Amino acid sequence: MSSIKELARRCGVSVATVSRVFNTPEIVSPGTRRHVLDMAAEVGYLPNESARTLATKKSNMVGLVWDTDHRRPGWRHPFLQDILVALKSALSAQGLHLLMLAPDRSAGPDSRQRFLRAVQRHSVDGVVIIDNGSRDPAVLALVDAEVPCVALDLRFTGPTCTSITSDNAGGGRLAAQHLIDRGHHRIATITGPPDTWPAAERLAGFRAALTEAGRTLADADIASGDWYLDSGYAAMKRLLPRSPTAVFAAGDEMAVGAMRAIHEAGLRIPADIAIIGFDDIEVAALVPPGLTTVAQDKTGIGTAAAEAIVAMLLGSPAPAEPTTLPTALITRGST
Amino acid sequence: MSSIKELARRCGVSVATVSRVFNTPEIVSPGTRRHVLDMAAEVGYLPNESARTLATKKSNMVGLVWDTDHRRPGWRHPFLQDILVALKSALSAQGLHLLMLAPDRSAGPDSRQRFLRAVQRHSVDGVVIIDNGSRDPAVLALVDAEVPCVALDLRFTGPTCTSITSDNAGGGRLAAQHLIDRGHHRIATITGPPDTWPAAERLAGFRAALTEAGRTLADADIASGDWYLDSGYAAMKRLLPRSPTAVFAAGDEMAVGAMRAIHEAGLRIPADIAIIGFDDIEVAALVPPGLTTVAQDKTGIGTAAAEAIVAMLLGSPAPAEPTTLPTALITRGST
């Protein structure tokens, strides 16, 4: 692998000129430019990114902060893959690489610095944060250090930090309106962890739409889960004694768990109980009779995250308000 | 952020000594070592990885080659996320970062060099390849260039290249044996793309077990799909006229599609047709009556890939034979 010096020598020019050919081609004469480019292709010259990063402090890498340590409540969710693929594709299109950061252990495995240190050591240009609402101090350290951040489904604010989210409140309204339209009166809901932003928003939207329609949502008609299937099953068991005719589960996984509880109780969907979920993960379409749900635009989220980080890297200020993507009602057999 | 020079100055030692404190601590006297470490903690010194990479040509980064470009048949599969999480966790535990490589576009978007160039520019130590059996020439370029490679479900050989796979043939046998045990005689199968290694192995194992049991698998009882749901549906439609009593679908997604076709034909599962899948993705447990399937150890695959690449980075030769992980029969309602 030839270096810039080697290439410069073969072209009979200085390294500065070669460097210019690749970085500011407009200021080098067409003749030399051609010559250098041809020779570069011939010898297979590739600029060394480490050297470039060292000199410029820009790495063309976006960090992904996603703590998959099994001791921590790292977020695993079936739709993350869709987001990740979209994110990676959109970044690739800009020539940016996505670095899945290993937490830095030099200050201890639980250090508040574990992400920040990794980011700084690698001169990562910005980060995308996938977290489950746990407000990990190590994530906050990034915000405090003013690393350009884009958080998914997490409300962070700071001069260099913005977030991307679905219109959770609007989705909650969509769900409520749909159940109202279907003529339901005894309506219950299974929410996510109450202290997480998406869960709170979905519930707020849902409740607001019910209120506007002149109904109220009793506390006893609210059960909460942890997004995952088993918690939906358990929550539904708690709700069954209230004999609702319709349930809004704030996540599809929980909805599927709830459906199981409903079946086990000998009730039919949607005849005895209608159910609507949120997310539109793959199983929603597959589990009979098909789960009506509020779809999130997963690809849109990934793409928006990429756009947001790219904009910040180009110098735009971080939008103070979250970028909100529309949700859509997908009607299937469960309502 | 302080540099090594700064730290050396404050400690009253040379940069070489500081460097040794972090790289070969055993050859520096305990006194200075302590002093340097204390001072490093005090000023928040972090070694710059780009500089280190530049000097050593080791980056502590493993590349992930996974072409998600929508124009290409990049592999998307529900279980990839599990593999990815396991891979990332296992690498993180070794202090290695996972770099999702953006294809290098400097030689054109379809260049055979697009991954290799990215790998070389970033001095990536090794790569993990996720591909769908398409034998992309750009992937082969990595093998040819003798980059340390670990391929998932892809049979590559080379002095620096090994692969990780489930025991697909064994899994195929498991499926056949299970159907035989259940007393089925009219058995059909839906395979993956015939030119892919996992599909071929699963079919081979399946057929072998049938043969050993004194049965044959007629060509007309074999339909192939592309792993995804719709193709399973279509394949099953083709098989229905053969009125099989049991079907082995070489992937769960296709199995779910097949189940749909079976239902639409007014047949019951498992009473009229039993079906067994492969993979054990999340939906398998959720789609009624529960899909019996041959489970792959997704976490094991990710972990094994990490171990394999780590071993190669430490100097071990690439195992010529693939690392094969056991599969397991998961019995549910569909058989």
Add this chain to the structure above:
DNA sequence: CGGCACAATGTAACCGGTTTCATGAAACCG
């Protein structure tokens, strides 16, 4: 006590780029 091995440290070259500043030649101006 001279010579030697060894442990601890320093000096300086090097990794491969970017960028500031200087330089020389050509173009432009009155």
Add this chain to the structure above:
DNA sequence: CGGTTTCATGAAACCGGTTACATTGTGCCG
């Protein structure tokens, strides 16, 4: 035609580490 811009390029410092080699000060040996 002399002086000033402008353009293309080169020289050299710099980014922040690693490491081969040189240097120094011990302790040990015969």
